[in-house]
Amino acid sequence: MTEASDAGSSTGTDDTPPVRVGVLSFHNSKETKAICNAVRALGHEPVWLREENARSWIGAGSLCFDPDVDIVANRLLTTKAAQPLDDLGIATMYVASCPVLNPPAVAVRAMHKYGSAATLAAAGVPVPDAYIAFTHRTINEGNRLTGEKAVHKSAIGTHGARMSIVSAADVVSPHIDRRRAFLQEFIDTGTERPFDVRAYVVGDRVVGAMKRYAPADEWRTNVAVGGEVEDFTADLPEEAARLSREAADVLDLDYAGVDLLCRDGAWYVLEVNVTAGFKGLFEATGISPAPHIARLAIERAGGRVDPDRVTALSTVLDDSVPACKPSLTPEPEGPLTIGYTERVTVSAGRQSAAVIAKSDTGAQRTSIDFDIAAEIGAGPIVDTVYVKSGSRTGRQKRPLVEIDVKVGDRWQTVTASLENRSHMNYPVLLGRDLLDGYHVDVTKRASEE
Structure with a gap:
């Protein structure tokens, strides 16, 4: 951890209790890590709300959460989620209990590009x-x-x-x-090299802005496609800054990346991004939005922070793994041992199936029989891979699906290859992707009764 983010205590300032800030994110994004680390560095308590640790129950008319938090910063990447409405429903349950930054109803309106453009146009914000x-x-x-x-x-x-x-x-x-x-x-900006502007808004201010230039032989400026970035914070015209703040305000967003273009001196809002990344902005400006988001959450929940500390922290993008990241499974008390054959449970959402699996340290990837995969509802296919077959010559192309495998009390998610294993003794083969961390005892075999 860097010097700028190493300080901070676990208590609030001026004798106020620390705020527990929940960061709701099911992905290992650098933005989520940075926000959690910034909350900690500002003297408050971050809680990374993930599938591994978040749960809720309703009992005797009361709504309860574990872990409990004072406020939630929504960082769900719904544009990439397999079931975005399910994720948004989870965010909705927190709205019933505590303040939520970028709440789900707001995120839904903003994430649909035409819908958000319609909202902005109706409010008088210039859009293409x-x-x-x-x-x-x-x-x-x-x-x-x-x-x-x-x-x-x-x-x-x-x-x-x-x-x-x-x-x-x-x-x-x-x-x-x-x-x-x-x-x-x-919108043709009339420049030799296409560019747009990304302004990052937190609360009621623009914390940083950059120009994004399209790479050679490309018109898109996105950093993900190779766009080059340049600091534009000090040079951002007041009209562009005002439109950025107004766009976020019209959409009721607490923080957002606002993309703009200028043609003949007139500025237009292209898009408003609910979960805009930090990497390109920090590369261009040396400014991380994470401490500003952390400050907004803490103060919205009634806590206090030192503004100078926020400024200092914003010069560092601390995306190291925070201590509050929950583990997938509890740490075992002793070494984990798995047999040459093992009774396991496999699941993929529709249902579960108990099968005898074979451990194979020579196989890189876990594989599952077509029929078992169909029974548990595995899919969609996430990719394909070429593998060597021990019983056939050459390499075979196999589809890949994500499945959950339970060995003992431990669940793991792996990307397994689909194959016809009907002519083999075991419908599931456990590869090194799952066996890592286990000791394989070849003398131990599961009962096949």
Whole structure:
């Protein structure tokens, strides 16, 4: 940990009790880690709310949580979640109990790009012209955009994925990657090298801003596609800063990354990002939004912080693993031993199945039989891999699915390959991806009765 983030105590300031700030995030993002570390460095108590530790119950008319927190900072990456409504429902249960920064109802409105643009336009915030329709006929025959070029983009998505520039004569789909899509006016800034501006708003102020330049032979400026960044904090025009704050305010966001473009001296809000990343902004500006978000949460819950300490902490992006990260399973009291064959439980959401599995330290990856995978509802396919087969020559292409495996009292999630194991003795093979941390006792075999 760096010097700037090493200080701080576990108590509040001025004799006020420390605030327990829950950071709701099911991903190992550097932003979540940085916020947790900033809360700790400001003298308060961070609680990383994850699937491994968060639980709630309703009893005798009372709503209870474990762990309990005073406020929640919502960092759920719903644009990448397999079941975003389920995740948002979890955030909703916290709203019933305590303040939530970027609450789910607000996040839903902001994460839909056309929906948020409609909200901004209705409030008088300048946005590019846009058009959405929901069938192939209506999106192509009813296009109301007058420009020669438009951007075809997903209504929900990140990092500029699958966006493309189209002309007025191009036929487009109402979907991109099975999600709704729309057309947005292509704004030509008239510069030799395309760029936009990302301003990061926390509360009622812009804490940092950067220019994002598109890489060579590319028009997208996203850092994820190779965009280069440059500090723009001090040079951000007041009009752009005002629009950034206004956009976040109109959408009721407590913190957000606001993307802007300027054409002929007029500024437009392109998008407002609920879970904008910190990496590019810090690289460009040397400013981390994490301490500012931590301060907002602490003060919203009635706690106090030292503003000078926030300023000092913002010069460091401390994304080290925080001490409050819960472990997947409790630490074992002794060494874990697994047999050559072991009775395990496999699950993938639909149901569970108890099977005899074979341990194979020579296999890199766990594999599961097609029939068992179908029984437990494994899927969707997340990738494919080529593997060597011990019983056949050459390499075989196999699909990969995520499954949960329980050995003893310990659950692990692995990405297993699907294969036909009907001609083998055991429907599941445990590879090194699961066996890491176990001692394999080849003399130990599970009863197959």
